[in-house]
Amino acid sequence: MPPTIDDVFRMNEVTARREVVAARGIKVTFGAVKALDGADLVIHAGECVGLVGHNGAGKSTIVNVINGGLTPHAGEITHAGKGGQHGISAARASGIRCVFQELSLCPNLTVTENARIMHAELAGWNWRTKARALVERKLQDIFPGHRIDCDSTVDDLSIAERQMVEIAISFAGLHEKPKLVILDEPTSSLDAGLAAQLMAYIRRFVGEGGSVLLISHILGEILSTSDRIVVMKDGRVVADRAAPEFSSRSLVEAMGNVVREQEWLRSPGKRGGAPVLSTPPRRGHGLAFEAHRGEMVGLAGLGGHGQTETLLDLYLSRNGNWWPAREKEISFVAGDRGLNGTFPLWSILKNLSIASLRNLSSNSIVDRGREASLGNGWKKRIEIRTPDMENHILSLSGGNQQKVLFARALATTARIVLMDDPMRGVDVGTKQEVYEILRAEAAGGRTFIWYSTEMDEIRLCDRVYVFREGAIVAELVGDEITEQNVLEASFAGGEAA
């Protein structure tokens, strides 16, 4: 007897509820930081799951757990209901593909050759022809009317074209179609038209029984394309509901639902007088930047939208590269210790004193006695946990190294201190200690310019600039600084698009 319409419908429903991958109770810690704290994420066949949350909520970490790149410290991963195997190859064998936020094509190879890397089955005689046909077909499928030459090297493509190629390669399959494609910010460099094509394709792919995990900061896309939306915050899933139950407003609220007490009393009226630091709008659009004496200015917005570049520009434009400055005007606290913070061969003391040597020396000869007393003063004040300041800098924990970097900047005579998300990887106790010191220093007339990806820190500021796409798009003063306002300003452009 041929199957009735009802039977087909029921079968589809059964397929629709089949698990492709399930992560349950996942915990991942990096040092003192809990990146994932018991997160659950289950993806079924034939659905598009939208994943949202602010920076550091754990989105990328859970993606890396699902695609096998990270082994969780607790919890279990099952593929199609079966557990036991974990790792990149196991994830790939069960049909999971991932398009990364940082584009991961080899720039010196052609599009076809890149396809060969992703698809090992494109082997044997004449694989180039097969690969070219595969990629071209898929590109045409997803982005009809594209003008990408599959024989050109990736280097010659624009950023948008690279992203298109990577998406096409991930969706393509020679013998087997992928079961789950993870798209991490897939539209970050696509224009509205291409993004719409991609969203339409995702719906078709899902309709044919595939699954997609879509991560995006553009809420409009998430709301229109997903079947179900998962909201993460601080390493946990805080909401997991069908997409129609969310509105743009309620999504933003879900991302930042915990409103903590305002602990810091802002002192009004700091804006009087001339600014101690100001720059015109970056690249000619957005708002101008200025900071006043004793003010704590926050730079907010999603990560990588120009905050660090602004800090570097401010610093480098006021520090000569040829002549030593007579009076240090501005100092800098690094967030990325390994890249621009510590000097790994040196002791703690030398790392601390390097920025204030001029005040510790007479006739260019460094006075060891004064250097040691400066070190001991800061060791007490900021509680650097070490028996001896002559110990190697790398003997300290990450949080304590970060305190040394704070002490380095605060020990100078500079009246302006720039901070580039300096609390990354710092535990709560240390943060509280440092906040106290910053508060005291600001009251003493120092100006702080503080880029932070943490909302709690942004709320400590007197005034906040919100960045989007390299420019300042909003200025929030005093009580306007709420998580909701910051998120709205960070996302506003996406909703309009």
Add this chain to the structure above:
Amino acid sequence: MNAARRHLFSRPWIWSFAATIIVWIVTVLFTGGASSLDLSQAALTFAAFSVIVGIGQMFVITLGPGNIDLSVPATMTLSGTLALKLMDVQDGMIIVGLLLSILLGFAVGIGNYVLIKLLRIPPIIATLSMSFIIQSTAIWANRGLRIKPPDMLADFTTSNLFGIPNIAIVALILSALAWVLLEKTIYGRWISAIGQSTFAARMTGIPVDGTRLVTYILCAVLASICGYLLASFSGGAALNMGSEYLLMSIAVVVIGGTAVAGGNSNIPGIWGASLFMFLVVSMLNTYGFGAGFRLILTGLIIIAVIFVAGGRQSNR
């Protein structure tokens, strides 16, 4: 006792001195002790030249990966040639000749850094191309004439004070100055910081370009002074007089325990390594090996020393 030994053995220069003493004993034993004073004096004299250029090279290498000055030999040659020509065997011109050498060093150092910075050429290429220019200038200035040094200067460079060669005393004074510069001054901290992480150094307010420029000038000035002394010592400038100091200036830095990756440098080690390099050659000479075999052995010994020293460092 144990702590003292650990303290001593944590100094990288101890190894080059230990090797030097062993080679010295082996050589003296072979000659029956007859020439031990002569051997020591010759070693001090020739090591002094390597020390002077080695210190300059060490400052440059401290600046971090990729920093090296290959124009040292050409600078030595040009400095020797021009200084002797200017002095023209007159004792009254000795100081003027020295000033000319120092000035030349300044010019070469600035030239090197201009190539590195403005044309964005890696230091290894920039200083090599600079050395072609300098060497050609030396050939043009020399024209095959061998001018003698002023008598007073020649006497000074070849005689001893209380049995120690004057040249070695000059090198010792320069080493002491360099040690103060490196260990005690702000400048010393700065070059070490740049060598560890240029970006971090920039972000702590160190004027990176200015510091690097000064370092390249310092290296070229020391090479110039060395060329001036060497030409006076050997009775006239020769066009190939600097050539052996290309490898030498780098080898003594590396054998002496300075980190090739930058940030960490060591002046006593340069003395140990320079004495060692001379003594190895003279030891092989006294054993009567031919030139070819001697070079092969010298190469093998350098590799062995670096291997032993490198194995020690990776245990850190």
